[in-house]
């Protein structure tokens with residue numbers, strides 16, 4: 001067998017439809033209107049997103065057609081390759097069969113363009129001229145900037161203040177694509193000014209940046225909001241990852257016993273695992289799915305499953321999700337894309353129903369696994385992705401101990417070329433495991449909104 005096997009699909013095997021997990025997952029709690037407390041209708045969302053995306057957010061239809069122009073752009077890097085990591089298997093001396101689905105080949109270097117392209121397309125069709133959004137480490141901001149460039153839309157990005165300073169090249173990338181990037185909290189919005197009045201040194205959070213972006217979208221009829229994770233339609237668009245992976249496992253004549261993804265807001269984890277879980281729910285073809293999150297921002301493992309806001313200023317609908325509280329400001333760990341107080345409602349419900357096992361992993365263990373992976377497979381993983389690698393490696397080592405061969409698939413959600421300063425810190429021995437902010441978490445959980453009947 002060759003050292004590394006690559007399962008490639010043809011361009012015409014890019015899925016024709018997105019797969020909507022809400023069609024198969026029983027008991028999904030509805031999102032609620034923040035004012036009335038009643039289940040959301042599409043009309044409640046159209047102030048900040050086009051009709052088509054508002055519909056996708058709330059539908060339980062199983063398959064949604066992918067528009068031709070979106071598939072055409074996908075074809076620049078999709079179908080993405082599935083690799084069998086033979087060299088990693090050998091380095092770990094494991095009988096496990098390790099596979100990874102690599103999303104770093106997109107122009108922005110992560111899975112995020114899968115939804116950015118779709119959202120830009122529907123907004124362009126609806127006559128919108130500008131998109132506003134938040135970004136943490138900068139991957140979502142760069143993905144949306146890329147999509148804006150391709151569809152001729154202006155893009156305004158509120159970037160979490162710590163990341164804005166930690167990752168200057170991400171900002172340059174966004175500006176290269178023509179977007180405008182502002183550190184958040186900023187003085188440009190009421191939400192930002194309020195936060196700065198209370199704490200002028202505020203390091204920012206995705207929750208705050210989201211409030212700023214939504215405020216801008218609500219105040220300007222030609223500007224819409226675009227979300228990079230958490231929302232149902234985002235996870236829907238990411239389902240191309242898992243659908244392709246199923247076809248590639250067919251080529252490999254294998255099926256994953258275990259699927260692992262890292263989880264910030266849950267979009268790459270959902271995108272990779274939901275098509276497998278759909279087979280599980282419809283046909284009983286079981287797969288164990290593990291969601292890996294940072295120990296410093298332990299949303300699924302230590303958060304509460306409750307209705308909460310997606311942002312600090314309480315502008316979003318109430319979502320039933322695992323949450324650390326919308327006021328929680330996570331420590332500034334390098335895996336910035338995983339610093340979010342909440343989790344996608346679809347992922348949260350799957351965790352609640354035992355379909356996804358959550359695990360929290362410390363940052364230095366993740367970097368150790370990331371280096372091992374880079375040295376065996378050649379790809380330098382994004383810090384976020386190393387959380388999935390860490391869990392996949394641990395499972396492969398367990399196979400060795402138990403003397404069994406399991407098939408393990410993990411999502412390699414992006415490359416780490418813009419994160420070399422984090423690698424530098426790790427290699428130099430200065431990367432710390434930020435403790436979880438226990439007091440901050442307790443306070444934020446105490447401030448969860450009261451929602452009748454939950």
Ligand SMILES: *Cc1c(COP(=O)(O)O)cnc(C)c1O
Nearest residue numbers: 139229264265266267268384414
């Ligand atoms: C944004 C990001 C994540 C985390 O976001 P999810 O919505 O949980 O997928 C993970 N990996 C990479 C490379 C990212 O850019």
